[in-house]
Amino acid sequence: MRKKLVAYFSASGVTRKVAEELAAAVSADVYEIKPEVPYTNADLNWQDSKSRSSVEMADKTSRPAIADKDAYVAAYDVVFVGFPIWWYVAPTIVNTFLESYDFAGKTIVPFATSGSSGIGETVKYLKGSVDVSTTITPGKMLNGRQTKETLTAWVSGLGL
DSSP, rough: OOOEEEEEOOSSSSSHHHHHHHHHHOEEEEEEESSSSSOOOTTOOOOTTTTTTHHHHOTTTOOOBBBBOOOOOGGEEEEEEEOOOBBTTTOHHHHHHHHHHHOOTTTTEEEEEESOOOOOTHHHHTTTSSOOEEEEEEEEEEOOOHHHHHHHHHHTTOOO
């Protein structure tokens, strides 16, 4: 059996809930990607072009610092990476996480939450942050409450 980790970034708690449901459904460990400087409500105001999240997302090279680097991804074969969709892609802190570890030979399974957006070109932007030998599956939107059955069916469909 492949060892699984669910790593997630959640600014408001929505993605956290889905990550916990997924981890329980597939018997995975959980790791929260925490920013070194937590986001405030003002930082997350997408309508303000000068808010922290707006500035970070306008610069695709932005790599917000993460609070710790103790996920120990070396112990896992499959890493589910969850995040909210910001400006049609993953927040750049997810790239920081991916660039902080060696994912060579591993499988990354992106999943996202969003109030109105699809997953867009997220996978394309994540691929540049990992070794070319890393497999990144197509991303999946997991909005709303997830059932164990739908989550395990999705993961089984990926061959995991």
